[in-house]
Amino acid sequence: MAVELNRLSATRAAQLLARRELGAEQLLRACFARIEQRDETVRAWAALDKDQALAQARALDQSATRGVLHGLPFGVKDMFATCDLPTRYGSPIYENHRPPMDAAAVALCREAGAIVAGKTVTTEFATFQPGPTRNPHNPAYTPGGSSSGSAAAVADGMVPFALGTQTAGSIVRPAAYCGVVGYKPSFGRVARAGLKSLADSLDTIGGLARSVDDVALFASVLMRDPGLRELDYDARPRIGMYRTLQWRHTQPETREAYARAASTLSRAGAHVAELELPPELCALVQVHADIMSVEAAQSLAFERTRHAAQLSGSLQALLDAGAQISADEHRANLARAAQGRAQAEPWFEQYDILLAPSASGEAPFIDQGTGDPQFCRVWTLFGAPCVHLPFDTGPQGLPVGLQAVGRPGDDRRTLAIARWILNVLRPDGDA
Amino acid sequence: MAVELNRLSATRAAQLLARRELGAEQLLRACFARIEQRDETVRAWAALDKDQALAQARALDQSATRGVLHGLPFGVKDMFATCDLPTRYGSPIYENHRPPMDAAAVALCREAGAIVAGKTVTTEFATFQPGPTRNPHNPAYTPGGSSSGSAAAVADGMVPFALGTQTAGSIVRPAAYCGVVGYKPSFGRVARAGLKSLADSLDTIGGLARSVDDVALFASVLMRDPGLRELDYDARPRIGMYRTLQWRHTQPETREAYARAASTLSRAGAHVAELELPPELCALVQVHADIMSVEAAQSLAFERTRHAAQLSGSLQALLDAGAQISADEHRANLARAAQGRAQAEPWFEQYDILLAPSASGEAPFIDQGTGDPQFCRVWTLFGAPCVHLPFDTGPQGLPVGLQAVGRPGDDRRTLAIARWILNVLRPDGDA
Numbered sequence: 001m002a003v004e005l006n007r008l009s010a011t012r013a014a015q016l017l018a019r020r021e022l023g024a025e026q027l028l029r030a031c032f033a034r035i036e037q038r039d040e041t042v043r044a045w046a047a048l049d050k051d052q053a054l055a056q057a058r059a060l061d062q063s064a065t066r067g068v069l070h071g072l073p074f075g076v077k078d079m080f081a082t083c084d085l086p087t088r089y090g091s092p093i094y095e096n097h098r099p100p101m102d103a104a105a106v107a108l109c110r111e112a113g114a115i116v117a118g119k120t121v122t123t124e125f126a127t128f129q130p131g132p133t134r135n136p137h138n139p140a141y142t143p144g145g146s147s148s149g150s151a152a153a154v155a156d157g158m159v160p161f162a163l164g165t166q167t168a169g170s171i172v173r174p175a176a177y178c179g180v181v182g183y184k185p186s187f188g189r190v191a192r193a194g195l196k197s198l199a200d201s202l203d204t205i206g207g208l209a210r211s212v213d214d215v216a217l218f219a220s221v222l223m224r225d226p227g228l229r230e231l232d233y234d235a236r237p238r239i240g241m242y243r244t245l246q247w248r249h250t251q252p253e254t255r256e257a258y259a260r261a262a263s264t265l266s267r268a269g270a271h272v273a274e275l276e277l278p279p280e281l282c283a284l285v286q287v288h289a290d291i292m293s294v295e296a297a298q299s300l301a302f303e304r305t306r307h308a309a310q311l312s313g314s315l316q317a318l319l320d321a322g323a324q325i326s327a328d329e330h331r332a333n334l335a336r337a338a339q340g341r342a343q344a345e346p347w348f349e350q351y352d353i354l355l356a357p358s359a360s361g362e363a364p365f366i367d368q369g370t371g372d373p374q375f376c377r378v379w380t381l382f383g384a385p386c387v388h389l390p391f392d393t394g395p396q397g398l399p400v401g402l403q404a405v406g407r408p409g410d411d412r413r414t415l416a417i418a419r420w421i422l423n424v425l426r427p428d429g430d431a
Numbered sequence: 432m433a434v435e436l437n438r439l440s441a442t443r444a445a446q447l448l449a450r451r452e453l454g455a456e457q458l459l460r461a462c463f464a465r466i467e468q469r470d471e472t473v474r475a476w477a478a479l480d481k482d483q484a485l486a487q488a489r490a491l492d493q494s495a496t497r498g499v500l501h502g503l504p505f506g507v508k509d510m511f512a513t514c515d516l517p518t519r520y521g522s523p524i525y526e527n528h529r530p531p532m533d534a535a536a537v538a539l540c541r542e543a544g545a546i547v548a549g550k551t552v553t554t555e556f557a558t559f560q561p562g563p564t565r566n567p568h569n570p571a572y573t574p575g576g577s578s579s580g581s582a583a584a585v586a587d588g589m590v591p592f593a594l595g596t597q598t599a600g601s602i603v604r605p606a607a608y609c610g611v612v613g614y615k616p617s618f619g620r621v622a623r624a625g626l627k628s629l630a631d632s633l634d635t636i637g638g639l640a641r642s643v644d645d646v647a648l649f650a651s652v653l654m655r656d657p658g659l660r661e662l663d664y665d666a667r668p669r670i671g672m673y674r675t676l677q678w679r680h681t682q683p684e685t686r687e688a689y690a691r692a693a694s695t696l697s698r699a700g701a702h703v704a705e706l707e708l709p710p711e712l713c714a715l716v717q718v719h720a721d722i723m724s725v726e727a728a729q730s731l732a733f734e735r736t737r738h739a740a741q742l743s744g745s746l747q748a749l750l751d752a753g754a755q756i757s758a759d760e761h762r763a764n765l766a767r768a769a770q771g772r773a774q775a776e777p778w779f780e781q782y783d784i785l786l787a788p789s790a791s792g793e794a795p796f797i798d799q800g801t802g803d804p805q806f807c808r809v810w811t812l813f814g815a816p817c818v819h820l821p822f823d824t825g826p827q828g829l830p831v832g833l834q835a836v837g838r839p840g841d842d843r844r845t846l847a848i849a850r851w852i853l854n855v856l857r858p859d860g861d862a
Contacts (some may be wrong), residue, residue, distance in 0.1 A: 099530075104732045104733065107733035107736055194733070300535070301533075302534075302535065306538070334619075
């Protein structure tokens with residue numbers, strides 16, 4: 001086989017498994033071998049139980065029932081409850097927590113035949129205090145966060161797919177830093193039962209993989225939408241290049257990738273145009289941050305009141321910031337967000353998709369935290385589907401890309417066009 | 432004292448506690464005495480730990496810190512996680528579940544000084560399979576559901592307040608059947624961390640008490656809004672009487688209460704007018720039911736796949752119904768709901784509040800289930816704040832009332848006008 005088993009895409013592995021040219025145990029063993037070889041450096045995993053997972057793989061190899069994800073191993077961000085693995089939310093408060101159930105997203109993937117390889121490292125309660133994970137391309141750099149372990153594990157070929165969550169930029173940013181595809185669906189499309197809540201109006205479940213097809217394959221189960229497994233797109237998309245109001249914070253590698261994408265896509269037949277920046281929306285980055293801190297201070301009320309000494313300084317600061325914002329200010333912020341969302345609606349009549357920066361540039365050094373979600377906050381606030389597309393590298397040899405942003409609710413078309421774009425920008429890779 | 436301690440309103444008890452004319456332990460003992468006397472009949476409680484609660488009350492009596500809810504006992508619907516009491520969600524699947532945390536709503540009330548008296552009975556996962564609770568006015572009748580124990584405990588004078596949740600009609604309906612005030616806030620206003628999720632786009636946390644002031648007092652903590660403790664209203668409200676498209680299912684007692692309310696409020700100075708019924712919205716009751724069953728089938732994926740034998744037939748039927756609805760139909764339903772919400776917006780320019788049936792009539796017999804949420808589904812779908820107001824009795828001597836429905840997001844004014852209305856309709860009771 002041309003590709004090592006642990007580097008197989010989920011889509012390709014599913015075909016081989018369906019034809020019984022590959023066994024679930026065989027595939028999982030290849031993934032575990034990679035983990036054993038590399039995780040001392042990458043540290044993507046918060047919990048593993050190889051024997052248990054291998055037993056499940058053997059049972060699947062024997063089983064007559066074959067779901068859409070039959071035999072595919074996946075990682076689960078440690079913000080999701082799992083009934084058979086520790087669930088620590090990246091916090092010492094939950095060192096010994098073993099919930100008696102799976103989160104809905106985990107149960108749905110398992111129902112379709114997928115195998116939980118283990119729990120991946122999250123930052124503390126999916127906020128900013130880093131876990132131990134390193135960037136697999138170079139351990140001197142951060143993998144990003146909060147879905148740190150999910151992005152690193154997928155990038156390093158340890159699993160073909162991992163669940164992530166995004167409240168600010170927690171899927172798109174680590175996907176960008178690790179050079180994988182990161183998909184944050186439209187708000188409200190994946191059931192959050194059993195997910196540790198951070199900010200109720202923002203938390204969104206999604207996933208990370210090495211191709212658009214692979215995130216879409218798992219999403220088709222999570223969103224119960226077989227249409228996500230048929231992403232053919234043969235029109236000439238109208239692409240709105242959107243620098244965002246944080247453009248001055250972009251590094252040269254992002255500006256270069258942005259310019260290169262515009263010209264390459266135009267040459268490939270897309271209608272590419274620069275979207276005018278709406279300065280009236282420039283306050284929305286702060287509006288998002290304020291909504292998130294208010295809701296986090298409510299959601300984490302138990303941890304804040306009973307276990308304050310075990311919260312990091314950075315989380316404590318976030319919660320304190322939330323406590324300073326009055327109920328009236330919060331309501332005004334929610335209204336501003338709704339207004340901004342309405343102002344952005346016409347963009348999607350003019351364009352089929354937007355292309356925008358995912359992060360300022362390559363991953364920062366590991367000692368500088370997990371990076372800044374400023375390029376993602378507004379899209380999360382709008383509930384828009386976002387797909388990070390990796391197609392370039394920066395001066396340190398680290399991954400660089402852009403995110404495709406679609407109309408809220410229009411996930412199928414967003415993924416199809418994102419796939420088309422990635423095919424153009426990275427013609428030698430998996431779509 | 433004119434009122435027995437266990438019948439004190441939360442607002443009045445808070446005043447006496449603040450003046451140290453009442454102790455937290457003394458109040459809690461009176462509540463527990465009532466529970467001991469009556470719960471063999473009412474069966475409102477799923478879990479109690481009196482010693483633990485009394486120890487907390489004694490600690491509060493000694494404490495210098497005095498929060499807004501200092502020393503007030505409350506009941507917690509058994510859909511919320513509690514760190515020191517069993518959490519069973521009304522299902523045998525979770526017979527031995529003891530989560531290591533409090534739900535955010537519980538933690539926020541405790542932070543403000545309130546004491547968890549115990550867990551109140553919920554129907555199975557807040558759906559339709561009844562628990563053991565009886566209507567405290569007459570045990571031959573249902574207390575309604577799914578917040579069965581919360582409504583019954585408050586109505587019976589066991590606690591002044593209890594947390595509830597509403598996904599269809601699970602606060603307003605039991606409030607109506609038990610004759611207490613039930614408040615379902617606007618969607619998204621109370622953090623749901625630690626609440627067992629049923630339908631992500633509908634689940635709403637609220638509460639039940641014997642007065643509007645009391646639900647508002649607890650809500651001021653849950654929504655971090657001190658304005659909810661100042662509900663004076665001295666204008667003449669414009670009240671839209673709204674029969675709802677299910678009017679033909681109302682029983683005579685509801686029609687009489689409706690007519691009496693209109694004339695009494697008009698005489699008291701309100702501008703009362705009948706709202707025209709929009710027949711184009713008549714499908715929304717089914718749209719709500721379909722959205723709820725689809726989301727429930729996702730949220731309960733773990734229970735459905737791993738513990739199917741322990742689900743009731745009625746829940747199994749609900750989940751099966753959800754599985755029959757395609758992703759495309761579901762998306763179309765969500766769009767219809769948003770459209771309906773937009774069509775209802777102008778109503779709140781014409782009226783300060785709507786008054787509508789809460790249920791078809793008095794509580795049904797206990798062997799007929801927990802009643803029908805048809806009069807609540809659309810308001811929950813719209814995310815509108817609803818306050819059930821008890822002010823009448825029916826032919827069986829059981830409580831009857833109406834619900835006040837406000838503009839989504841406008842909870843403060845909704846509660847203030849609801850309080851004004853209840854004062855007019857029940858001049859001898861607590862507001």
